[in-house]
Amino acid sequence: QVQLRESGPGLVKPSETVSLTCSVSGDSVSSSYWSWVRQPPGKGLEWIGSIYYTGTTIYHPSLKSRVTISEDTSKNQFSLRLTSVTAADTAVYYCGRPLHRHSHWLWAFDIWGPGTVVTVSA
């Protein structure tokens, strides 16, 4: 079955850039859609952005200027890069894949990684 696993630095200083990676098994990054979602401590879920298997990306308008999502087909991974981080970016970051049913993609996420914690602190 499809499994995802996030990895990242854990602790990042304010104003720096954080890079996270999602490793995919059981599927190919070059044949599906992939996304990042985050959850600040004690708060709800926020979609960050998605990448299509064509390489096309789409981002949350409020984060668009700071976010880049890319894929590495040779490693079967996709990545999130978030620049100029502040304490407001402290969150658990999840990677996910939308539901694929009857040859259609439905943008509800049925596959999630366990999440990786990113703390922004000096």
Add this chain to the structure above:
Amino acid sequence: EVVMTQSPATLSVSPGERATLSCRASQSVSDNLAWYQQRPGQAPRLLIYGASTRATGIPARFSGSGSGTEFTLTISSLQSEDFAVYYCQQYNDWPPLTFGGGTKIDIK
């Protein structure tokens, strides 16, 4: 941006009782609505998509209804493992994909 509003924020229910959770969209999302369950320390788990279709492996005690702007998630008889936080999410009009603020079900 489509704003999703969930109510109540917290629901106190006894095991075996029915729980009814609400989700309202700021504009019509047709039936492009999903529900998730999130237990402490875990990733969300998809329960319902298309407003009323159970995801693979989801027990029949979970049911979803509604369309347009008003949606309901019903858990017919709460089990111990159902005490968790529940989120709705719309995927009709995006970006951005948007989630509700969540409803926490705790033990009465």
